[in-house]
Amino acid sequence: MKQTIHKEIQSAGHKVYGQVNRMWPDELPILEKIEAERAYKRLINKFGSKKIRYYDKWINRKLKVYRIRKRGTKTWKTEVRKCWLSLNGDTNSLSKGWRRLVHDVSHYVYDFRFPNSRDHNIAQAKIEQEMAQFVIDSGWLEGKLKPIIKQPLTKDEKKSKKLLNYEKLLKKWESKMSLANTKVKIYKRRIKNLK
Numbered sequence: 001m002k003q004t005i006h007k008e009i010q011s012a013g014h015k016v017y018g019q020v021n022r023m024w025p026d027e028l029p030i031l032e033k034i035e036a037e038r039a040y041k042r043l044i045n046k047f048g049s050k051k052i053r054y055y056d057k058w059i060n061r062k063l064k065v066y067r068i069r070k071r072g073t074k075t076w077k078t079e080v081r082k083c084w085l086s087l088n089g090d091t092n093s094l095s096k097g098w099r100r101l102v103h104d105v106s107h108y109v110y111d112f113r114f115p116n117s118r119d120h121n122i123a124q125a126k127i128e129q130e131m132a133q134f135v136i137d138s139g140w141l142e143g144k145l146k147p148i149i150k151q152p153l154t155k156d157e158k159k160s161k162k163l164l165n166y167e168k169l170l171k172k173w174e175s176k177m178s179l180a181n182t183k184v185k186i187y188k189r190r191i192k193n194l195k
């Protein structure tokens, strides 16, 4: 049976969605709020740009993250959707967690790059595929975006940190002193020669 072009494009899109779904590991980790926020910002930064014609030259346009006003304050915060987080442990369904975040952000990027076009199609699927690959390659599923929790320094560590710093400063001033000595000699000699 001959397919219409529309059908062909649709089924090509479905094929890519299938590939994207199979790219993800079977068990996805829980996505915390700080990770979701960082992932969202970095994906927008990486994928959300396009060239547009401005008079006689091409300029770069960048997509911005959505920000919302914190209630009762004058500060703004990045909007992190609840469905991106997998707080209830549901990490593997399409509607939650990493899969949902990448799907949603690929829509934002797609709508920005190709305004007024159809919502789900092969181009959108391809962007989603690239993004999923980027997330996986960047090690974000292994926790690369988790904040590093700094352990407080022990007494000995504090001491050796101070020591290192003092030694560095000493070296710096010793070398200034030796330079000063050289200069003093030079000018003493020049004065003597003139007299």
Ligand SMILES: [Zn+2]
Residues within 6 Å of the ligand: 103, 107, 120
């Ligand atoms: Zn969608």
